[in-house]
Amino acid sequence: MTKKSKINKGSFLDPFKAIRFLWKKPKTLRYPFEPKEPALRCRGFHLNDWDKCTGCGNCADICPNEAITMVEIPELKSKPEEGIKNERPKLDYGRCCFCGLCIDICPPGSLRLSRDYFHIHFKTDTFSFIPKDEKSDKENFLPAEKYSVLKASLTHRKKDYEGFASDLKYSLFEPEQVPMPHVKPEERKLSFIEQVIGYNKEEAKKEASRCLECKLCEEACPAHLKISDYILAIYEDKPQESLKKIFEDNPIPSICGRICMKHCEEACSLSIRGEAVAVRWLKRYVADTIKDYKTTLELEPARPSGKKVAVIGAGPGGLSVAYFLRLKGHEVTVFDSLPGGGGMVRIGPPLYRLPIEAIDKDVNHIASMGVEFKFNTTVGKDILFENIMKDYNAVYLGIGTTLSRSTKVKNAEKCLLALNFLQENKIGKEEKVGKEIIVIGGGNVAMDVAREALRLQHMQYPDQEVITKTVSLEDWDIMPAKKDEIEEAKEEGIQFNPAWGPKEVVLDEKGNVKGLLCMKVKSVFDEQGKFAPSFHEDKEMFLGGDMIIEAIGQATDFSFIPKELFEKFEFTERRKVKVDGNGQTSISKVFAGGDIVNLNLDAVTAIADAKIAAEGIDKHLSS
Amino acid sequence: MRELELYFGPQHLGMVGNFSITLKVEGDRILEATANPGYLHRGFEKLMELRTWIQNFPLVCRINVVEPDHMEMVYAMAVEKLANIEVPERAHYVRSVYLELARVGSHLFGLWAYANMLGFDTVANWAMYHHDLVLDLFEELTGGRVYHIYIWPGGVRRDFPEGFKDKIVNTLHSIGGCVPDYDATFFNNPLFYERTKDVGKIARDEAKRLGAVGQVLRATGMKFDIRKVEPYAAYNNVDWDVPTREDGDVYSRLWVIRDEMIESVHMIFKLLDKMPSGDVYNRVPNPFKWNIPKGEAYVRTESSRGELGLYMVSNGEDKPYRVHFRTPSYTHGLIILEKLLKNASIADVGNIMISLYVVAPEIDR
Secondary structure, three states, X not given: OOOOOOOOOOOOOXXXXXXXXXXXXXXXXOOOOOOOOOOOOXXXXXXXXXXXXXXXXXXXXXXXXXOEXXXXXXXXXXXXXXXXXXXXXXXXXXXXXXXXXXXXXXXXXXXXXXXXXXXXXXXXXXXXXXXXXXOOOOOOEEOHHHOOHHHHHOOOEEOOXXXXXXXXXXXXXXXXXXXXXXXXXXXXXXXXXXXXXXXXXXXXXXXXXXXXXXXXXXXXXXXXXXXXXXXXXXXXXXXXXXXXXXXXXXXXXXXXXXXXXXXXXXXXHHHOOOOOOOHHHHHHHHHHHOOOHHHHHOXXXXXXXOOEEEEEOOOHHHHHHXXXXXXXXXXXXXXXXXXXXXXXXXXXXXXXXXXXXXXXXXXXXXXXXXXXXXXOOOEXXXXXXXXXXXXXXXXXXXXXXXXXXXXXOEOHHHOEEHHHHHHHHHHOOOOOOOOEEEEEOOOHXXXXXXHHHHHHHHHHOOOOOOEEEEEEOOOHHHOOOOXXXXXXHHHOOOEEEEXXXXXXXXXXXXXXXXXXXXXXXXXXXXXXXXXXXXXXXEEEEEEEOOEEEEOOOEEOOOOOOOHHHHOOOOEOOOOOEOOOOOOEOOOOOEEEXXXXXXXXXXXXXXHHHHHHHHHHHHHHHHO | OOEEEXXXXXOOOOOOOOOEEEEEEXXXXXXXXXXXXXXXXXXXXXXHHOOOOOOOHHHHHHHXXXXXXXXXXXXXXXHHHHHOOOXXXXXXXXXXXXXXXXXXXXXXXXXXXXXXXXXXXXXXHHHHHHXXXXXXXXXXXXXXXXXXXXXXXXXXXXXXOOOHHHHHHHHHHHHHOOHHHHHHHHHOOHHHHHHHOXXXXXXXXXXXXXXXXXXXXXXXXXXXXXXXXXXXXXXXXXXXXXXXXOOOOHHHHHHHHHHHHHHHHHHHHHHHHHOOOOOOEOOOOOHHHOOOOOEEEEEEEEEOOEEEEXXXXXXOOOOXXXXXXXXXXXXXXXXXXXHHHOOOXXXXXXXXXXXXXXXXXXXXX
């Protein structure tokens, strides 16, 4: 060495300093006798809670390595209406990089990573498996006391060994809806102003951007609208495209965008831990943004077929079937006893939910396609059903349920019926209401009646104390009205009396309504799940009120059909008109759909029926 | 004397990583050295064009095995710049602490490789043990030991777990307590001095001309550090110094690395003291519908090897149009290494190469 070190070479005793290390413990772990305990956030093999997993497939979509495939599990049941598919993720650990993006996108939070990080097995195919939850998987998971490294190496993993888990704060999806601007409760209860203001462009785009495109909603929707496609079009700022997609399955978006029962949102995978994508409001945004459907859609009826179809009832089902048949070139005439289109949605939903202009927009578009509407025409009175049967090649019954049921308790004839009340207010003259109103019923119609009554009270008795209360057989947990409907009613100050049944309408000396005597409900359904309410006869309550409205359900009016023809109709056990897969009834010329056929009793199911019936009628006419 | 061609790597005990050098030697003297990259080419830059913005996030870290964290950071910074995403204040601090921990870890790993190569097995084992302690911290924070997949666009993936601050402090104290041991056995060891002094020397001007960064440049006396020049994360909020040495040889480079580790530890303590509370993540848009507006961005960070840059172009789609990394090992491993090996002895090949801190996967992107 030629270079001279500048550094002090030190004492020859220096090496002896190392002796102190003799008393230190070794730093290495003696595996496998001392296995390393992984950290709490360790990203090991997957765990999947099958009860929570909806099979939405978002994990498979986000996986950068395509390590996840969705596998159908035959022993699991698909429940489209709840947004559950019988598919579960299968992991290929030859591809997985343990990044955990699947965990952060998982909407129900069922997929987690365990703290197990090694896997040794004689069989190579065990490297690709369908993860289950440690609690349900008895075969592969061992309790801590039975755990050993040897067992663990043969796919036996330790129980309660959860590692990297989903956290809503750091999720890749946005769990909260863009808030829909509402008119404030204090303001809206004073008038029939439309309560929901509607999204503007920015809000709609932002809300549309939340959709994960898992399409669970499309399976839940009775009419199977292409929801993720039309939401994507909104996100891309192409409302025209979006409208075209909607019209493939639903010709009344302006109506449905306001009053749809949104089965889609119940199935939305985001609704499990957050709020569903506001599918209904997005549809409404499209319908409201586009002023003229016809120029946007660029659809014309097909070549005239020369066949004539009569549609009885201009409700959502009737309108839809008329539109779809008109597109196929048939001549369609719609009969309705009301002065305008919409049927039940014209009279039912109060103006603050569905203004008449919104209905007419959809109806006018269908009329502009060449569908003939005969309003103010009651079949059976203004025109005979027999004549319709004679003059037309096919008949569609979309007559719905137009008769209100009564509780038939003592003095019930002094009460008002829900539909009459709603119809009078919406398209007739304003009803004179009492200061203290009792609404019997806990369904959506009851909510509409109560909220409408409250508005009328405030308008007719300004600055006076007024009360509207509801009585329902059902307790809070089984109340059939939609949750948000109940919440909004509460906000407006409507009082609820759940689990009370009406016993008697009490009258004063002059014969005017004084109040309602109620009994406590024991149970609403019997053991078979049938509607059979039972009461505690001794527990009574008196509700004071000067006006009682019954909103406990509706029935169909078949009186326009001649007796000998009516007898030919077949009915199901639940007293619904029996139809086949084409929407055809037991009378070959007559097709039916909507509330007289299905049990859902809502607009979108009527549209779904109409779609089937339109195909069926077309097939029937061309054969 | 006869001229020989000698293959150094990729299967060679003195070689770290999948990299090779072809040496033309005459006796013990190297006449010419040619670096051969390409043994680890995985086409990351191309792969990234085929993956969505969020799918790239677990991928970028794999470009540098030894220190994946700065890759995550530079990618997150580029996306944030292109998409105009704000990062919460606390996330800046968490990122800085995390990146400094990564620097300490990476330097300890480098020290292991270097000491091992020189035959200082004891020091190498210490460094490896201390490196593992840092990995334990990462495991606790992120769930991964090597690929942490932690810094993502919008902030970081999870906040500190409970008691994590104390854990960092304790771990760093126990590593810092061994600095005298390291000094006595390694940095002040005459053997180390003899092997490294005036070996692999590069002048400041030459270093600048050849595109040297990081320790290689700082060992020539130049105070150049991206954290100072173009502060990112929370580096501007605390007081710290850039350690330098004057001579530009292996000895200086190793001392810079040692000083930098100590500076980083002090910086972490300061950052932890000043760390604000609050959120650590601003949610990015839905990954399935995330299109980033048209534009291009160049961002750079100071990785433990030197300046790390990323040029990214977005065409307004859900994937990057072009990604290009400027990695420190590229110039160090392909240009400066060839230059410094000229006239060196065969015994010094590993010595010089590891002191330049060449990490092969950084070259082959």
